Amino acid sequence: FELLSAARFADALTLVVRVTRVVLTVMLLYLFVPLVLSFFPWTAPLSRRIVGYVLSPLHTVWLGFTGYLPKVFFILVIVLVTRYLLSLIRLVFQALKTGALALEGFHADWADPTYNIVRFLVIAFAAVVMFPYLPGAGSDAFKGVSLFVGVLFSLGSSGAVGNIVAGVVLTYTRAFQIGDRVRIGETMGDVVERTLLVTRVRTIKNEDITIPNGTVLSSQVINYTSQAASRGLILNTTVTIGYDAPWRQVHELLIGAARACEGILQEPAPFVFQTSLDDFYVSYQLNAYTDQPAVMARTYSDLHQQIQDKFNEAGVEIMSPHYRSARDGNQTTVPAENLPKDYRAPAFRVASLPPAGSDR
The missing domain is CATH 1.10.287 (Helix Hairpins)
Structure with missing residues (x-):
């Protein structure tokens, strides 16, 4: 590590010598001239x-x-x-x-x-x-400069002052702490830094997003971590199943999928809500507790995989809201590995109508 190179040091020393020479010359000249004039x-x-x-x-x-x-x-x-x-x-x-x-x-x-x-x-x-x-301090110049600096600070720092006030409010409302998994507006991730001016959130994609505290205070803040350790965080997902599937069986399959999922707590037990009875299907909402909000995305993925496996094993089809199927002559949507070995697609059934005016 070189703080000052030899060439720069030589230049600086030369400059000091030159300035010293000029100063000494002026001082000697100042002493010499009055001395000569005084004779x-x-x-x-x-x-x-x-x-x-x-x-x-x-x-x-x-x-x-x-x-x-x-x-x-x-x-x-x-x-x-x-x-x-x-x-x-x-x-x-x-x-x-x-x-x-x-x-x-x-x-x-x-x-x-x-x-x-x-x-x-x-x-x-x-x-x-x-x-x-x-x-x-009592001079007019000092007062003028002080007034100018005050006005300049007031005009240029209105946004910063607003963010500082918002940072103080967020601190004492305890909306979130460092390390919490939160959603602020459209941003979801872990809080990695909080200052009086900004809050920094790291998403699951390792993106560091800086949010002004004024924006945080005016946005909806969802904290997934605050109750996860003590009461558990409820993860929920919705599937739509046709009316031909018994609702009790659907409940059992969903709860079984949740219990088989890594990251889902066994107690409190998972539960299911039937949230709507639509024209062609029933909406089932699975709710399950977790104490690991930091891996929510992975837990949701595993939960959806378990739901697919459980329903396929039971031969229950998961119908999407706009799914349509002609049953006669079409293969079922259940994967082949979950079908009986002797399964065959049903044949088309065609029936003729009796002629008009016929008694048959």
């Missing part, structure tokens, strides 16, 4: 005037510095008091975070954001107290 009576006043051009500003600077020393000490006292006060506040919130100190209704994950807010308020208060003691 002659008619140029002696001019010599004193030239010396005054430098001594007078230096005297003014020195008087200003000595007069400002009490304010400097006051600022130093404020800085020291603020520093140690922040250290004490940090210790308190660190104890709240680790559980060494407990306050009723105050959650441990609130410690860091609350400390940041309190620290900002303390620093802002200290800055307000120090402001009158800053050099030139």
Whole structure:
């Protein structure tokens, strides 16, 4: 690792030597000219005037510095008091975070954001107290610059301030934590980072999506993890089966598929709702509990595979909402490996109508 190359160092050293030479030349010239002028009576006043051009500003600077020393000490006292006060506040919130100190209704994950807010308020208060003691604080130029910076900050940071406020609200509403599987609007994934400005979500495709907190606060947030460990998350899927299949058999097949699925809890037991009786089929909704929301996609896939296997083994066809079939002369939709060995597609049945006016 090379911080400064030899060539750059040589150039920098050459520049320093040149500047030093110019400064020394100017100083010697300044001392030499008044000294020469002071030897002659008619140029002696001019010599004193030239010396005054430098001594007078230096005297003014020195008087200003000595007069400002009490304010400097006051600022130093404020800085020291603020520093140690922040250290004490940090210790308190660190104890709240680790559980060494407990306050009723105050959650441990609130410690860091609350400390940041309190620290900002303390620093802002200290800055307000120090402001009158800053050099030139009472001048019109300083006031003008302060006003310009304030207006510029107000106009340029309205969106950022809105996101910060939204981040604070999300923190204290505890809508989600780091690592939770959530759906925010159309985005679904695991929360990997949450700041006062943005929330970052990593999808199952390993895509990191950054969402402004203002958008998060105005969107519907679904948390799949918050109750999964204690009460379980209910996964549900719907199948449509024709009226020719007994509903009790359908219930048994669906529940059996759920019990055979990896990631589905045996207790509480899976259950089935019949959500609608449509013109050509019945809609069955299978509900099953899981405590692994992080692998929801894989669990759903496995569940659908188990449903297909169970229904095929029982010879029950899963009809889609727009499925149509002419039964006579057509092969059933059940896979061949689940059909009896002597199965044959039914033949067409044709019947003739009696002639008009016939008694038969």
